[in-house]
Amino acid sequence: MEGPARTPTPSNLFSFSRLKTFAQCPLRYRYRYLQGMREAFRSIEAHLGMVVHDVLEWLYQERAEGGDPGQGEALRRFDGQWQERWTDDVAIVRVGDSPEVYSRRGRELVASFHDTVFTIDRSETLALEQRLSVRLSPDVVFTGFADRVGRTAGGRLFVVDYKTSSREGNSSDFSEGLQAPLYASCVMERHGGESCLAGYHYLRHGTTRWEEISRERGEQLRARFLALARDAIVAQEFPARPGPLCAWCGFNRICPEAMVPDHLSGGQTA
Numbered sequence: 001m002e003g004p005a006r007t008p009t010p011s012n013l014f015s016f017s018r019l020k021t022f023a024q025c026p027l028r029y030r031y032r033y034l035q036g037m038r039e040a041f042r043s044i045e046a047h048l049g050m051v052v053h054d055v056l057e058w059l060y061q062e063r064a065e066g067g068d069p070g071q072g073e074a075l076r077r078f079d080g081q082w083q084e085r086w087t088d089d090v091a092i093v094r095v096g097d098s099p100e101v102y103s104r105r106g107r108e109l110v111a112s113f114h115d116t117v118f119t120i121d122r123s124e125t126l127a128l129e130q131r132l133s134v135r136l137s138p139d140v141v142f143t144g145f146a147d148r149v150g151r152t153a154g155g156r157l158f159v160v161d162y163k164t165s166s167r168e169g170n171s172s173d174f175s176e177g178l179q180a181p182l183y184a185s186c187v188m189e190r191h192g193g194e195s196c197l198a199g200y201h202y203l204r205h206g207t208t209r210w211e212e213i214s215r216e217r218g219e220q221l222r223a224r225f226l227a228l229a230r231d232a233i234v235a236q237e238f239p240a241r242p243g244p245l246c247a248w249c250g251f252n253r254i255c256p257e258a259m260v261p262d263h264l265s266g267g268q269t270a
């Protein structure tokens, strides 16, 4: 059950997902970040994403240590992590689906990434799952984790975020217009350089979208993030914003305004 299982997030610490939650549903934001309540379930899509991210990180870590992992090893890693990271609170939101549907999809994503991206990737890895943190003002610190930071074979600095979602985003999206570009700004501070490529790799589509971020653009993005964080800090009201995401919200059993259709009620009944 939901409950105050942990302390609220420090009021000055803002991750990208914190801001995104505030933008999507202020009530969910209040439950999670201000009251420190734990969501009642994790969706199986989130579990799949976590395990795929683990395998990709492992592949590049192995390579950095002189290894040359094949597809079979990557799939064994996937299977092992799928089991190891499975917890009782994983919920299948789409009623009627089985865990096998998702593990099969995850294996396909890993196999495809291994064969079409990893094996031909000649870039250098500088960091994996790197924690980025920067003070934007006395009252706001930005924090986040970059999936992979590296240099292209031509020496250009980059940061890439891996997406397992079914939809390819675009730079006008709240998330994708801000997240990787903001990480790129932090990466320049950490690793030097006057520009950094910010990319999203969409595993389901096998595509990567890059944007070059200059230091000046980085400053603009930080200012934008700061303004959004201040909106959250000064907010006095936290209205529910029911919509399609309610089915995946771990507070949908207690939220008075949750809108969850029967065919997506797996989180409520898990």
Ligand code: SF4
Residues within 6 Å of the ligand: 025, 027, 028, 240, 241, 242, 243, 245, 246, 249, 250, 251, 252, 255, 256, 257, 258, 259
């Ligand atoms: S169930 Fe929907 S409206 Fe309620 S907190 Fe979650 S996302 Fe917001």
